[in-house]
Amino acid sequence: MPTVLIPTPLRPHCGGQSSAEAAGATVGEVLESLTAQHPGLRQHLFNEQGKLRSFVNIYLNDDDIRYLDKEASAVTAADTLTIVPSIAGGRA
Amino acid sequence: MLNLLAEPWGVIVSHARACYPRECCGILLGTAAEGDVRTVTTAVACVNAYQGEQSDRFELDPKDQFEAQRAARRQGLEVLGFFHSHPDCDAYFSATDLANSWPWYSNLVVSVRGGEVSHARAFRANDNQTASTEEELRCPQS
Numbered sequence: 606m607p608t609v610l611i612p613t614p615l616r617p618h619c620g621g622q623s624s625a626e627a628a629g630a631t632v633g634e635v636l637e638s639l640t641a642q643h644p645g646l647r648q649h650l651f652n653e654q655g656k657l658r659s660f661v662n663i664y665l666n667d668d669d670i671r672y673l674d675k676e677a678s679a680v681t682a683a684d685t686l687t688i689v690p691s692i693a694g695g696r697a
Numbered sequence: 698m699l700n701l702l703a704e705p706w707g708v709i710v711s712h713a714r715a716c717y718p719r720e721c722c723g724i725l726l727g728t729a730a731e732g733d734v735r736t737v738t739t740a741v742a743c744v745n746a747y748q749g750e751q752s753d754r755f756e757l758d759p760k761d762q763f764e765a766q767r768a769a770r771r772q773g774l775e776v777l778g779f780f781h782s783h784p785d786c787d788a789y790f791s792a793t794d795l796a797n798s799w800p801w802y803s804n805l806v807v808s809v810r811g812g813e814v815s816h817a818r819a820f821r822a823n824d825n826q827t828a829s830t831e832e833e834l835r836c837p838q839s
């Protein structure tokens with residue numbers, strides 16, 4: 606099964622694990638089965654419309670899925686997904 | 698408590714001065730111990746990826762964060778949080794900083810006045826980024 610690497614802030618919602626295995630043939634399916642196993646993760650990854658939140662970047666192995674097929678990007682059992690938080694700011 | 702060792706603090710100060718009058722940003726790696734003491738052993742200076750006027754905005758490139766996460770895992774460290782500077786402005790956690798933050802992480806803000814580092818403060822956001830609390834900061838200058 607593909608492996609998903611979990612950033613520290615989300616580990617409490619994922620049984621304290623730093624990585625998890627989740628089934629699926631696309632990035633979307635893997636994240637879907639991950640949040641089915643760990644429902645507390647859902648609100649951090651998806652908005653009310655069920656779309657990936659803009660605060661969340663997903664890497665498939667070394668590549669940002671924005672530059673692949675986004676959530677439809679194909680995943681094999683040997684692949685690793687990494688959840689990368691978006692961080693920004695401003696003075697105001 | 699956020700405890701900054703001399704070497705990463707030096708990296709942060711140099712980066713903040715070099716980027717002035719633009720905001721600088723970067724990533725804090727280290728160890729999180731019992732009792733909520735976080736020790737920053739490495740600061741990674743990053744490019745400000747904000748597309749626009751950078752005197753009062755910053756954005757981390759997700760690629761830099763991805764690489765930092767990978768480096769942290771390999772070295773048995775944690776991504777403890779992030780740093781950025783406020784040129785000619787105090788070190789506070791603004792509404793924009795809060796809205797674009799994540800829970801758990803330490804957010805170090807460095808005030809730079811006239812090109813020199815004035816002071817620094819650290820903050821953590823709550824679970825839904827509606828409020829932040831100041832975190833005790835220990836750095837070589839203070």
Ligand SMILES: [Zn+2]
Pocket residue numbers: 694695696781782783789790791794806
């Ligand atoms: Zn700021």
